[in-house]
Amino acid sequence: MATLTTAEPPAKPRTHTKPFVPDFVYFEPGALEYPKGIQIMDWVKSQNIPFKMTTSHNRITGLPGDTELQQYKNAKRTLVVGVRKTLTFDQSKPSAEYAIPISTGCMGHCHYCYLQTTLGAKPYIRVYVNTGDIISAAKKYIDERIPEITRFEAACTSDPVGLEHITGSLTELINFMAGEEYGRLRFVTKFHHVDPLLDLKHGGHTRIRFSINSDYVIRQFEPATSSFEERIEAAGKIAKAGYPLGFIIAPIIWYDGWEQGYADLLQRLAQAMPDEPVKDLTFEMIQHRFTKTAKATIEKRYPKTKLEMDMEKRKKKWGRYGQYKYVYPDEQQNALREFITERIFEHFPYAKIDYFT
Ligand code: SF4
Numbered sequence: 001m002a003t004l005t006t007a008e009p010p011a012k013p014r015t016h017t018k019p020f021v022p023d024f025v026y027f028e029p030g031a032l033e034y035p036k037g038i039q040i041m042d043w044v045k046s047q048n049i050p051f052k053m054t055t056s057h058n059r060i061t062g063l064p065g066d067t068e069l070q071q072y073k074n075a076k077r078t079l080v081v082g083v084r085k086t087l088t089f090d091q092s093k094p095s096a097e098y099a100i101p102i103s104t105g106c107m108g109h110c111h112y113c114y115l116q117t118t119l120g121a122k123p124y125i126r127v128y129v130n131t132g133d134i135i136s137a138a139k140k141y142i143d144e145r146i147p148e149i150t151r152f153e154a155a156c157t158s159d160p161v162g163l164e165h166i167t168g169s170l171t172e173l174i175n176f177m178a179g180e181e182y183g184r185l186r187f188v189t190k191f192h193h194v195d196p197l198l199d200l201k202h203g204g205h206t207r208i209r210f211s212i213n214s215d216y217v218i219r220q221f222e223p224a225t226s227s228f229e230e231r232i233e234a235a236g237k238i239a240k241a242g243y244p245l246g247f248i249i250a251p252i253i254w255y256d257g258w259e260q261g262y263a264d265l266l267q268r269l270a271q272a273m274p275d276e277p278v279k280d281l282t283f284e285m286i287q288h289r290f291t292k293t294a295k296a297t298i299e300k301r302y303p304k305t306k307l308e309m310d311m312e313k314r315k316k317k318w319g320r321y322g323q324y325k326y327v328y329p330d331e332q333q334n335a336l337r338e339f340i341t342e343r344i345f346e347h348f349p350y351a352k353i354d355y356f357t
Contacts, residue, residue: 154173
């Protein structure tokens, strides 16, 4: 087990993570037949962002950049505004019944992000303007399952909070779900831009989860996302706005000083919460894991990463996607789980831990 020495870098002045503004925008012509498409076009023009029309949001070619790496970086700063044609939702077990598709792709540069492998050649950010159709489809799924509750996850393939200032789609979903006795919305974010959501009448039907980590992990491995302080402050605002709240501590990383890092994280979170216990607070814990494919992609995209991916130091586990994944050996897993669980219950004795995986 690591000692209580700290590898936290000296505190840097607090930064302000600005809302995302893409470098380039593509519109599908059909997108401009929807109010949201026009609203986004107006925003793009007001920001003087170059744009052009494209035939389909699935076929964006010719992104600038001499190397694959440059093209990847440019793609993550490219927004594609389209119409969602597939209104059959994917399953999103175990945390929700369905994934609700409002956006795909993300401007964050988390070294370990699974979107790098799942989105393959399409790392650009797509947002869908026909939220009315998407909501109608959700309504059908809800009605089919009554009297069971149906949960929808809005962040399976994206971080929609980071796009809310452009689309307003989460606001629409939260408003819709507030009136659905049998429907629930949930999403997870690494962005702190939650102000547009604070005054909504959510009816307690939307659970907002923050993906959080030690300051060290956020600084080292999560560029282009909101900082440790910003996320903690945003979580406090969401708790005060009465939303069901959750935290995903992921990926939990073993580094020299991890105990101090995770102890600080839980202490700071507790300080940001309202005085009265937060109702129905949940924690999810996910240790860092990787596959061989992910490791190869990460080393190509983030060649200087300090992310430790030494297969010799890991335990092999068969994954459900037909590939081995590499997790920490049992002794390290147990140490991480026990230490962080104790800190959670020390500061949040009323919280529920959903799982450690
Ligand atoms: S914020 Fe989330 S979706 Fe975006 S790059 Fe980071 S891990 Fe991936």
